[in-house]
Each structure stands twice: as structure tokens, then as C-alpha cells.
Amino acid sequence: MLSAIAFSLLAGTAAAVTPASLQSPGFDTGIFPNTTYSGAIDPSAAAGAKFGQKSDPFYPSPWMTPGVMGWEDAYIKAKAFVSQLTLTEKINLTTGVGWEGEQCVGQVGSIPRLGFRSLCMQDSPVGVRDTDFNSVFSSGQTVAATFDRQLLYARGYAMGREHKGKGVTVQLGPVAGPIGRSPEGGRNWEGFSPDPYLTGVGIAETIKGIQDAGVIACAKHYIGNEQEHFRQVGEAEGYGWNISDAISSNLDDVTLHELYLWPFADAVRAGVGSIMCSYNQINNSYGCQNSKLLNNILKDELGFQGFVMSDWQAQHSGVSSALAGLDMTMPGDTVFNSGLSFWGTNLTLAVLNGTVPAWRVDDMAMRIMAAYFKVGLTLHEPPINFDSWTLDTYGPLHASIGANIQQVNWHVDVRGDHANLIREIGGKATVLLKNVNNTLPLSKPKFVAIIGEDAGPNLAGPNGCSDRGCDNGTLGMAWGSGTANFPYLITPDSALQAQAIADGTIYQSIFDNYATSSIQALVSQADVTAIVFVNADSGEGYINVDGNEGDRNNLTLWHSGDDLIKNVSSWCSNTIVVIHSTGPTLVTDWYDSENVTAILWAGVPGQESGNSITDVLYGKVNPAARTPFTWGPTRESYGTDLLYEPNNGNGPPQNDFLEGVFIDYRSFDKQNIKPIYEFGFGLSYTTFEYSNLVVTQVNAPKYTPTRGKTAAAPTFGSFSTNLKDYLFPSDSFPHIWQYIYPYLNSTDPNVASADPDYGEKPSQFLPPNATDGSPQPLLRAGGAPGGNPGLYDVLYTVTASIKNSGSLPGEEVPQLYLSLGGPDDPKVVLRGFDRLSIQPGQTVTFSADLQRRDLSNWDPVAQDWVVTSHTKTVYVGPSSRNLPLSQTLSN
Incomplete structure (x- = not known):
């Protein structure tokens, strides 16, 4: 047993915790439980994942660097603040108060002495979760389809303003993990795209918007978090699976850098204040105590200056996670409402006995406070004005135990004019996949028949299912912690009916997918334009919807949507299909029917759903969106899939990323499989011509690997080593049951820790260099946020x-792809795009820069990015498989 793990108090009582309940599974050495570490994999292996792959250790945890670009003032302010803190106050900043301990989904302790209120951590990626008078925005995947940097930023800023208005400190988003390795992944909709470049732009612009609004962004879930099945042991057990540890995502160094890490590098370069480590293991080491990923890659190589926060209950150890680079534990308790914590009291004891060095806790506090000051927060922030656990005006401040009844909700309306933005994004994110003989846009059609449950409302109301854990009515938002309460939901039926009435159109709708005879009778009438609405839903693993445990079981449409389309199109020669979904679906059986005259993908559009699709169908918005993923002919054509059953006995399931960087369009290109609709594809109501490609070489400085050493780890302030100074305050101190504190219940460390081995020499339990605060060598690929500045x-x-050769004003999305030229490289990779507004007959110039990183491959031997000698070719066109312009790059 590791003595300095110590063991937490039952908060507010003198009882000690049973030691066995808090034993650490061990330091990050990449081991399976009860096996011996055998060393890292061969670093020269350029690709390929292995069953049981190991994650090699890396210590010490890097400390913040003063003077880093974008963090200069924040560091100075954080140093001044942290230097005033006591040890317990520093630990209060790092440790959550426990599940349902206060008003937000996560909060840390406050520092009343300095007038510093508790930090409030709150979901979500589409709006402020668990409150009222807030907006529901389009999903990340949906806004990615706009390929519009300005809209990505505007959405981030608007969401940030709403969180700020509610008193939130840290918005738990945006998402780059999952990136979308497999299309069935339950939470792919929260992120942006399986393409790392598009996701990198999406996450960076969103972060800039959120933080410009005065809220800390939290990029998540770092890293390899690509499925819901087996992400948590307890969750898997609830579904009947017997596993000892969470799933391990096994991937090699090249795949990590060139695919999964790419957007997180963009997040760090954008100045993100926080990164959330994930539930899963990576190469058989838990994400929140994986020293290779947190210390070596995130904090050292990428130069991340902010703080690492655990996902809720993703921390599995005390000292181990602290030394491996975790800076804040959420929600603070080991298990919800247990009153036990790996940190809090435990971390206080670990510092006092020297197992965790003082500089490590100082660095945790510095990182948290620097992120705080970086976004313009002050020591006089307004109070939190909502409560995650009730929409009532009055309720318990501590919902876990029902204590301290008071006003907890002020029902502050933070929506502003964001409905207009949400409507604009929904329209500009709708991808026109098919449009035969200019079926669209509609112009006062004679008779419109709306068919499908997805066109109408949830009969229980838009918020009738907790965390949107059902698929009833139109899909305006998927399910899980990434949700928010709808203020209203404009259904497609309501918006289209209003348009039809204004036009004098006959309008009728049927929401029952299985009302076959009624549907046939309706759509078989003369002059009918039938619009069929269908969907496919998914979400987070703690909710099971129709047998889908977060992840989708298949890629077919829900509620027999495919049969519905085939039936309607067999009876009606003008059938338009609208798909709301969290990713691609299989359209092979019906997409090429001559009676299916138009197909649109409208994503997960948020509260203005019906208005947005009406704008596109009637031409108020000329579509220019591009599909942010590939539509394959079969499930198998993607070349990747989820792990639905354990494959390692009752040990941690092993998910080997054998495909390397070849996911989505890269996989289709490698396998030479023709997709139904390729990545980046999308039609318009007008036409465009591409010409005159010009590539100009820039006289850039030579790439210089970073060299030298850091300064020694700094410490800020001093602290007593007398345990008496860390006892719970006087009897008048309001001890709250289940609340997590940093205090001790005894001056006897054996009693306080409940650890009979407390007196043993702590250093014998620590990995080499884990507590070394001396100057450390800089990594050649590091040197600044995002990596070496030369990249x-x-x-x-x-x-x-780009010329608009049609008769209507429109927008076009030219895309730049690059062939890196190597035998193991994808055929092409996205490296630039823009969204341009062009009048009929007008020609505009598309322009993009290629940075060194864009042209580089990761060298696992040199542990750096290199531009290889392989011939590199630039392509420009409207999609990944329609690239009419090309030019070889000169050396």
C-alpha cells in the first residue's frame, strides 16, 4: 500500500476511511494490474497498435513557464495570488467538493479569506446544462459542416456569454475526443469531424470565442476516447459486463501525433485554459494518470500552460495522478456521494510527508489561477445564479444531503439574440446531398405532405426525457451530459406549415412512421411534394435508448426510417428526404431512386431546427455546407468499428487502433472504395468553376529544434509541517456531510490516513524522477504552446x-488537400478551406497558407516533426474526391 495516498475523512466526522477502499491501482508504468512492466514499445515502429500495448512513464510533471506567449500577465497575477495561499487553500483549488455538493456539476473549494468564490464547472458543448432561460445551439459536428471559421467563433462566443451570464467559470467543452474514429461512436456529434485539420480549426475557433467571452474553455476528452462501451467499469457492469478496468485504446506514436493529438495541439496553441482527461485507458494506462500523455506530450511537448481536469470519476489514484500531471479532480469524491476523496485530506498529507513535492501542488494552483486570470476573471465575480439539481427557485445548497435550503435559482435569461445565430448556423450547416432537376429550392408548391416522426414534437415536450435520453419527435439534440434544456424547439412541421400557409399551399402531415395506409393515401394524391423526415440518434453511455448503450448499434435510420423512405418514394415521384443524425447513415438502398429527388443532411441543429431547414428548402439560404464525414455504402466500408464485447476475459478490453491514421475518407481512399458521398461534398443551387491555381514558396526560417533546460521548479509561499495546523477548524466551522475538505481529523498521521504503513519511507514507492524539481531538458518538438514555434x-x-457560373448568388467552400507523398501516407489530407460568398458571374480568389506542420510527418525515432523528401502535391477543389486543380510543390 502506498502510504502517502493517505485516506480521506468522512467529511464532517471523526471517522476514518477503510484503507482498502482507496488503494491506488499503481503509478503510470503502462502495466496491466498484477503484471511486471517490461518497457516501452519499439519507438521505431512507425505504425500499428498492439494488444496489451504499454505506455512508458515520464516524470517529473512539467511546471509552468513564465513569459509564455499569451500567458505573460496571467502568470504574474497567478503568482501574486498563489503566493498568498496556505497549503489547504491550494489544495482546495485542486479538489472538487463532491457530487451534488454545490450548485454546479462540479465545483472546487472557495477561499473566503481572499474573497475568492468557488470555481463553477458546467456542461455543455451545446448550451448551459441543467438550467433555464438558456439557448440550445447546434452540435459541434453540425457547425463543422458550415466550414465557416466565423460561425465557429461566433457560436463559441455566444455559448461563452451564456455560461458567463449564469456564473460559470469553466465551460466543459469543446470536444475533440472522440474525433470520430468509427461512425457509430455515441458522442461523435459533440465533436466536429474525423478529419483532424477540420476538428483543429473547429476546436480552436470555439475556444477563442468562449474565452473571449470571459469563461475558461475545457477541451475534452484527452485522448483516444472513441467509444462509450466499456469506458467505465461501473457503467459496463450495469449493462451486464464483468471487466476489471476500463477499455484501453491502443495506438502507436505516429497515429497519436498525426491524428488524435493534432486538434489538441491547435487547442493549446489557441490558449485553452483547461483540458479534461478521459475515462478510458491509453496503452493500458488510465488517461488521468498517464504520465506519458499528460507530462511528456501535453505539458512538455505541446507546452500546455493551463490545468488538467479529470472527467467525473475518471481519477483512479491519489499520489499517482498528482505526479502524472493531473491538476484538478472532479467532482472530488472517489465515487459519487461517498464522502471519500483521493485528494482533499489525502493530498494535504501527501505534501506534508514529502510524497508529493510542494512545487507540484504550487504548480497545480498556478495553472488553475493562470487560466482564471487569462480569460479576464477577477476576484470579484458575481455569484452563481442557477442550480444544476433543481429548476425550483428555492432548494438545498447541498443537494446531495438536502442541506441549507435557500434561493438557488434566479432564472437569469442569458439568451440574448442568439436564436438568430442558431438559425443561421442550422441553415448554413445543412448539406444538400442530392438535387435532381432543380427540385429545390421550393417555390410555392401546390401540395406539400410532411411524413415522419422526425418532423414533429416529442409528445412529452422537448425536455420530456432527462438529458434528452429518448428519440421521440424531431432530433434537435442528442443525449447525455452534452445537453441543455430547450427554451423551445421549432419543429420542421411547425415552420413548414407556417411557410405553406403564407404561400397558399395545401399542407398535411403524418408523424407516425408506421401509419402505412394513411401515408400511402396522402402521398399518392396528385401534385404532392412529399418531404420525409428521418433520424438516427446516439449519446453518452450512461443512457440506453432502444438498446443503444450510447454508441449506435448500427448505421441504419431509426424507427424504420429506411423502409419509410422506400415506401413513400414508391408512391410519390417527388420525394425529398431530410436526415437529422449524429453521423452518417446507410443510404445505399434508396439514395439513387429516381423518385428520391433531393436529400439533405441537417445534423443536430438545436432549438431553431424547423426554421433552419425551411430556410434551405425554400431558398432563403442557398446551401453551401459540406459533409464533415464520409457516407459509405456499407458499415464494413469504413474499415473501423467499435468493440461491443470484451475481448480480454474480465481484464480491460483492448481496442487496437490497427488502422493507424486511416479513418473516414483516408480509409476509403486507401481501400479504393467509392463512397456514396465523399468527405467535403455538398451541392448548391448555383454552380462554380475552379481555375488558376498558384503556389508560391515563402522564404521561411530553417526549422530549429528546441534546446536547453527549464528553470528549477518554483515554489510560492511557505507552509507549516505541524499536523496540528491542518486540523478541521473550530467547532463553529460548518462541517457538511459528504463534502470534501482539505483538513485532517487527527494529528496522528496513522489515524488521519488510516494507513498502517504511513511511517515507511515514501520515496520507495515513487517512480524515478517523479519528485525531481531540478531543471529539466526541453524537448526538441516543444518550446511554445502547440509545439515548436517553427512548426x-x-x-x-x-x-x-473561383467563379460563380450560375444564375443565383451563393457561397462556395473550396478545399485544399495535400499529398505528403510517402508510401504509408494517406492519398490526400485536408490542409485548408474557406467559405466564400460569390455573386453570379463574379470570380473571387481563394487563398490558404501551408505551414510546416501541414507538410510534416511525425518521426518516432527523432521524436520530432520532419518534412520528408517525398514529392508533395497540392490539390484544390470542392470536395475530397473532386479536385480539379493540382500542382507539385517545389523544394
């Missing part, structure tokens, strides 16, 4: 002419 030097500029 972001522009090497080439690319321009092309």
Missing part, C-alpha cells in the same frame, strides 16, 4: 480562382 512557419501560399 507554424508558413512555407507556401496557395491561391485559386
